[in-house]
Structure formats: structure tokens, C-alpha cells
Amino acid sequence: MKQLTEKEIRAAFVNCTKGEAKRLSVPRDLAEHPWDDLDYFGWRDPQAPGRAYLVAELEGTVRALVLRSPGHTSGQARRSMCSICLTTHDGGVSLMVAPKAGKAGQQGNSVGVYLCSDLACSLYVRGKKDAGAGARLHETITLEEKIERTVANLAAFAAKVTAV
């Protein structure tokens, strides 16, 4: 994806108030991330443990999502699979919850997703980050197809968040 500015990222949030989008922490070292290898840019909030954010260009629109990670549950050490990039980690996948956009979100509705805890799906898909033995399914599809699938999974998740 193309590198985004802090302003673009803040303007892209779909599931929080404008005030929250203005205040939440966006990394200062944006230029240092490998944007060319990212299908989405995700980060954890250093000031608010259990909060994470991601931003991606989906169907031509930049969208950013606020996520909450309910924290360490007993199931966390289990081997589980990220539902976005399909990487399996020992304890490296978190259940993250996105409040729904608009009125539904204000009423407490949310959408959950199992996501790589470090939000580095793009790097696992490209083999730039290793999640250990057996982490990736042996597949015959091309890298391009895997990337397309990752983006499609993310777009489907974002669509659920913004659906009324």
C-alpha cells in the first residue's frame, strides 16, 4: 500500500468519534514502516493496552478501524489461526473486537476477528516474518493470490464493521 500520513490515517477512522480519532496515538515513525510490503498498517496503542488500530486501502477507500483486544484469556496459549492471513501461531493470535460504525456501535454492537497479535499479517504472508514451524499451510497458490485473499478477508471484516 502507499504510505499514509498521520492526517490521512486520522481522517480514515470509521468506527470511533472524530474526537477519538484526533486523540488516539498514531506512530511517529510512519516513514520507517515497510509500506510496500503491507496490505494494512496496524499498530498497538502504547498508551492504552488492549487497544489496537489498523488502516488499509479497501476497494479504493482508505479505512481505519479501532480494535479492542479483550486481553489474556485462558484460550490464548492455544494454537489458533488468524482469520485474515491464515497464519497459525502458538499464542500469537488474539481475538480483537471492533465496535461497529455509527449508531450500532454506540449501542454496543461489535464485530470480532481473530488477528495476528502483532498485526503483521502482511509480513507473514510474504514470508518476511516467521511464525515458526507449521505456521503457514502448504498451499499451491501464488503469493499474489495469498495477498489478494488477505485483502479480501480484511475487506469483508471492514464491511461488517461499517454495515448498518
Ligand SMILES: [Zn+2]
Ligand atoms: Zn494474520
